Ligand SMILES: *[C@@H]1O[C@H](CO)[C@@H](O)[C@H](O)[C@H]1NC(C)=O
Ligand SMILES: *[C@@H]1O[C@H](CO)[C@@H](O)[C@H](O)[C@H]1NC(C)=O
Ligand SMILES: *[C@@H]1O[C@H](CO)[C@@H](O)[C@H](O)[C@H]1NC(C)=O
Ligand SMILES: *[C@@H]1O[C@H](CO)[C@@H](O)[C@H](O)[C@H]1NC(C)=O
């Protein structure tokens with residue numbers, strides 16, 4: 001506001017002071033150009049006028065003119081001047097300027113000039129003679145002599161087969177290379193199209209588009225209508241896939257069914273590793289081999305080629321080879337319950353290896369021939385094996401008694417995509433032996449005195465199963481008798497002196513399997529002597545003393561203990577156990593030993609006449625052997641305390657007796673004296 005007021009003041013002052021002068025600036029509002037901009041086709045004439053409109057102020061001594069590349073007309077003191085070219089061909093002429101100069105000042109007005117060149121031609125064509133649905137192809141738009149290059153783009157449009165001539169823009173191609181191109185150019189644009197079946201009959205167009213600031217010039221090509229071929233619908237293979245046994249003949253036919261479209265100059269043929277038959281312009285071709293032995297032949301392809309384009313139809317080929325044999329066998333001649341064994345399935349000449357697996361199945365003893373799959377063996381090593389192979393598969397089986405009579409089968413399984421081929425072995429029936437139940441030892445355990453003879457018998461009781469080619473025997477430290485194919489074997493020693501012989505084992509071996517039955521052996525040695533004695537010659541009541549029990553040659557040491565017993569003086573020979581001595585040092589002693597055990601005893605006077613015994617005790621698992629010493633009878637002497645007590649009692653008695661006799665004597669004397677006195681007094 002302040003600036004405006006100031007500016008107004010300044011103007012007023014200027015006018016007031018220098019009113020006779022005029023300045024160009026004041027006239028710019030009256031400098032009129034017409035038209036305000038020019039849009040000119042290249043080579044056409046062009047003109048523009050510039051004039052000073054009349055005003056109340058008088059204007060004189062001025063120049064009015066045009067600046068431009070093409071021409072520079074001007075006039076002095078005339079109210080208008082014309083810019084004019086007969087044929088505008090100067091692409092750089094993008095602006096012409098009208099100026100008014102009054103003495104030292106000037107002002108100007110610009111006219112933008114836009115030159116363009118409509119293309120001589122816009123031509124749309126297809127890069128493929130034949131369009132096939134699904135195959136990408138190109139449309140080409142050629143534009144000749146259009147400018148300026150920097151304002152050019154190409155529009156692509158398309159009309160639906162059902163809505164002819166209603167074109168909808170689908171893409172636009174721009175030309176980044178031409179952004180600085182002032183002049184006209186020749187360009188070719190391409191559009192990638194992958195037609196679908198529904199595009200059949202569609203129309204395409206392209207258009208050169210000049211984006212001229214205030215104006216869009218669009219020059220459109222003639223439309224083209226496309227025909228989309230889909231021969232694959234008409235290219236028929238039969239059968240759609242082949243499953244062929246190795247070495248068998250195989251054939252497949254490929255034909256073109258008649259269509260409304262005329263088809264000529266084409267080739268119809270097969271591509272395959274075995275053979276490549278083809279025909280020109282015939283409607284069908286046969287692929288045929290007498291004996292298919294090419295494992296790699298997993299796909300054959302029928303093709304139809306029309307000039308530069310082609311289409312194809314594939315036939316998957318699956319070749320297989322049924323095995324020459326599938327043989328199931330057992331790795332053990334004899335099956336024994338609880339022993340793991342193996343079944344072996346041998347398959348010869350089966351293919352392809354990569355599609356092979358082995359199925360194992362089993363029928364219950366009670367449900368013969370109702371096989372249920374129990375396992376499957378696959379062959380990861382063979383995943384890339386196209387050809388036939390020989391394989392052996394194993395199944396681990398640990399039979400139980402209930403499996404006796406069960407049946408097993410194995411089968412080669414070819415998993416052929418749409419088809420499963422299964423070739424099964426003959427079943428085998430297994431007999432599960434459990435001989436151990438029939439292996440009888442007698443006696444079930446042995447208790448033998450050291451140095452005595454011993455024997456045990458082992459026999460196989462008869463069963464329904466035939467048993468042959470076997471060995472029956474004993475394992476022991478003393479001896480190892482055995483027999484082949486006899487039903488019993490005796491273990492026997494004349495004098496058992498081997499303390500370590502704590503278990504003997506009867507075994508039955510049938511070829512590679514065996515079972516066994518054990519007999520525990522307990523050897524013992526009764527002591528040569530068990531001697532009880534007292535460590536004191538004289539037993540005094542209240543004094544602790546010891547009893548000693550000496551045991552000679554008793555075994556095994558680890559099973560020995562000593563029992564102490566006592567009979568009351570009043571109940572002779574009724575011994576009651578009073579203590580037991582064990583021998584922790586001997587826990588590992590298998591052999592016989594000499595031991596001495598002691599018992600501390602502090603007798604009382606009542607023990608006088610009591611009897612003691614000791615006994616060697618062998619704790620032989622199922623048996624207790626006890627060997628007892630001769631008893632000893634003890635005489636308990638009174639101790640010193642008793643003597644003193646008796647002495648004191650005697651002394652006290654003596655004193656009492658003495659006192660009593662003294663006082664008696666006294667009173668008796670006194671009585672006599674009285675009597676005497678009485679007698680005397682009387
Ligand atoms: C010019 O003169 C006319 C009549 O004489 C008058 O009406 C008009 O306002 C004047 N214009 C200017 C800009 O002074
Ligand atoms: C002339 O062109 C310039 C830029 O090239 C633009 O800024 C101006 O507005 C144009 N003038 C007219 C009157 O179109
Ligand atoms: C236009 O064409 C270009 C090149 O062919 C392509 O990359 C683009 O996806 C097309 N755009 C549309 C909308 O189809
Ligand atoms: C365009 O091509 C034509 C002939 O094909 C040629 O006469 C003309 O000079 C070319 N124009 C440009 C701008 O290259």
Ligand SMILES: *[C@@H]1O[C@H](CO)[C@@H](O)[C@H](O)[C@H]1NC(C)=O
Pocket residue numbers: 260
């Ligand atoms: C082929 O021609 C028959 C009759 O001329 C017509 O009914 C049929 O629709 C045509 N088929 C195609 C695919 O053009």
Ligand SMILES: *[C@@H]1O[C@H](CO)[C@@H](O)[C@H](O)[C@H]1NC(C)=O
Pocket residue numbers: 240241316
């Ligand atoms: C042919 O095999 C391929 C893979 O190997 C599969 O994708 C296709 O579906 C098969 N074709 C037929 C007709 O079975």
Ligand SMILES: *[C@@H]1O[C@H](CO)[C@@H](O)[C@H](O)[C@H]1NC(C)=O
Pocket residue numbers: 348349388389390
């Ligand atoms: C399978 O073994 C047999 C003989 O046992 C042999 O003749 C054949 O060539 C073998 N096949 C393969 C594929 O190894």
Ligand SMILES: *[C@@H]1O[C@H](CO)[C@@H](O)[C@H](O)[C@H]1NC(C)=O
Pocket residue numbers: 374375376394395396
């Ligand atoms: C199948 O056999 C394999 C190998 O012998 C074994 O590891 C697997 O446990 C078995 N599967 C069944 C379900 O028995």
Ligand SMILES: *[C@@H]1O[C@H](CO)[C@@H](O)[C@H](O)[C@H]1NC(C)=O
Pocket residue numbers: 464
């Ligand atoms: C052995 O045979 C007898 C008669 O033939 C039969 O009763 C018995 O069940 C059979 N035993 C076994 C274990 O098969």
Ligand SMILES: *[C@@H]1O[C@H](CO)[C@@H](O)[C@H](O)[C@H]1NC(C)=O
Pocket residue numbers: 444445520
């Ligand atoms: C044999 O001795 C072992 C331990 O030494 C015992 O487990 C087993 O029951 C004994 N067998 C018989 C028949 O006494």
Ligand SMILES: *[C@@H]1O[C@H](CO)[C@@H](O)[C@H](O)[C@H]1NC(C)=O
Pocket residue numbers: 552553592593594
């Ligand atoms: C026990 O002692 C007797 C003689 O005192 C001796 O002959 C015997 O070898 C001894 N026995 C043991 C096992 O030490």
Ligand SMILES: *[C@@H]1O[C@H](CO)[C@@H](O)[C@H](O)[C@H]1NC(C)=O
Pocket residue numbers: 578579580598599600
């Ligand atoms: C058995 O004798 C031992 C050693 O002489 C002694 O320590 C223990 O008290 C006695 N046990 C009995 C029940 O008298």
